[in-house]
Amino acid sequence: MHVKEALRTTLDRNLALISGSIEFLRQQGKTVFYDAEHFFDGFKDDPQYALATVGKAMEAGAECVILCDTNGGSLPNQIRNAIEAVKEKFPGIAFGIHAHNDSDLAVANSLIAVEMGAVQVQGTINGVGERCGNANLCSIIANLCLKMGLACLGPEHLARLRQVSRFIMEMANIPPNRYQPYVGRSAFAHKGGVHISAVEKNPKTYEHIEPNLVGNKRRILVSDLAGRTAVTRKAEEFGLELSKGDPVAMQVLEELKDLENQGFQFEAAEASFELLINKTMGKSKKYFDLVGFRVIDQKQSENKDPCQLPRNRSEAERK
């Protein structure tokens, strides 16, 4: 389908184009990695022809063949079966994987390929890419290093994963995904009372890795689900002495629940929670009184500089 309908050429001509392009590049002394676009879809339609394109690329001198799930529609089993067929037909082939996330499976599909011997994984930091994104290298790298024991990055580089993730989002002008595995702001955030208490006893209960391995950190969230452990833990973070048995801890918790019932939220407002503890402990100070404030935005005409105020200000105001 891809050859006949998208490229509008014949199957034989397509094979000749693959050979020709790779041979040309090889003659220029280049190392060639062949991206087999739409390989997995092609394999579903016509396995023999899909394998023939890979064979042509190898014959023509490609050093590595990248098997692509271009539209992101393949399931892990389909990836596994197609790679098995490739390895059977071309023993010793050097291959890579290029997965898209349209089925929410790009990370899993990439890991399967690595398990089966892929030597290159194509992806992007944070999975930035067309439609639902490319395979997310942050998740893949962390899984390979920390779960599968493959040393693709040293620990000192892995510890900068979160920093790199944030940098790329900054550059791309995309808000970071707080729920992103490993590097997101919420990846090691604990809210429920039981969870917080368990994490205090042993972080491994609710944390699959140590957050600092990928440059992230644990966050204890305060909410109506929190218990006294959460309150005293936060007080400690703010440098305030408050023991779990202190009646003030219970009072803070009551006040918190009352305010949440009124619609307030403190999960993302840590400074407000700090003020709440201070107030309940009788430590808050009043630094200033509000007398009033005023914000004005104005534009006087399409072409005039908006910063330039009208000359006769009082006249303009009386209109």
Place this chain on the structure above:
Amino acid sequence: MHVKEALRTTLDRNLALISGSIEFLRQQGKTVFYDAEHFFDGFKDDPQYALATVGKAMEAGAECVILCDTNGGSLPNQIRNAIEAVKEKFPGIAFGIHAHNDSDLAVANSLIAVEMGAVQVQGTINGVGERCGNANLCSIIANLCLKMGLACLGPEHLARLRQVSRFIMEMANIPPNRYQPYVGRSAFAHKGGVHISAVEKNPKTYEHIEPNLVGNKRRILVSDLAGRTAVTRKAEEFGLELSKGDPVAMQVLEELKDLENQGFQFEAAEASFELLINKTMGKSKKYFDLVGFRVIDQKQSENKDPCQLPRNRSEAERK
């Protein structure tokens, strides 16, 4: 670890608690589904004990045992191996899966469990949940129905998947993820010239499913990567007649590229692009002139109603 450190009880006492709780509920005439929290981590630490807890739950009368990857740290192979051990020890067991997304694998892990016979999948719409979220039911349902041929939702319900996804985000007050598989705004968005041209010839080239099956739709994005196909396709959407050969199409494309180079973006500003085409076709009208505008926010004191203006307005203004 979970039993001894988090629950602070003994292994035997934990087994007795499982039996006791389930037997109690059974005596009340309830159907009991047992959630084996931390099952996969427990299995990694001590497979025999993890299996023993499942055995106790079944003996005590649980109708279904839900195997939980509570901290989301398990890889697909670990899920597969543990489920195999459960099935081997308890042939005919009714089991389910509860996966978290901390390793970016919750969807893949859930699909594996279904392949192996799971009768319940626990997850949430859009994967809303602690830390990196629970397994995303939108992706799982779509994959099961459209890729694995399991009729878990009829086509008329599946076609409301995007609507349900948006509704839940609205209720949870979380901005929808435009890159979300199947239901996101960008899931079927095409930008590159070659991609748009291929999708025009046959959508299957770059779309793994028909967008309307899940209530989504195709979007053609205009950007400096677009070609004349994209411009004429958008003009058609706006009800404007513009053929691919028309020099105006080329002119719109030039203007678009020029404006993008200046920093403008039209991908998310379709109405602005419509105005641009109209202008280039000489069809734009000027409906009004800007004379000026002014926005004022003010608050005069901490306790006064902000809507209440000061009584002597001109005096206040002259201050």
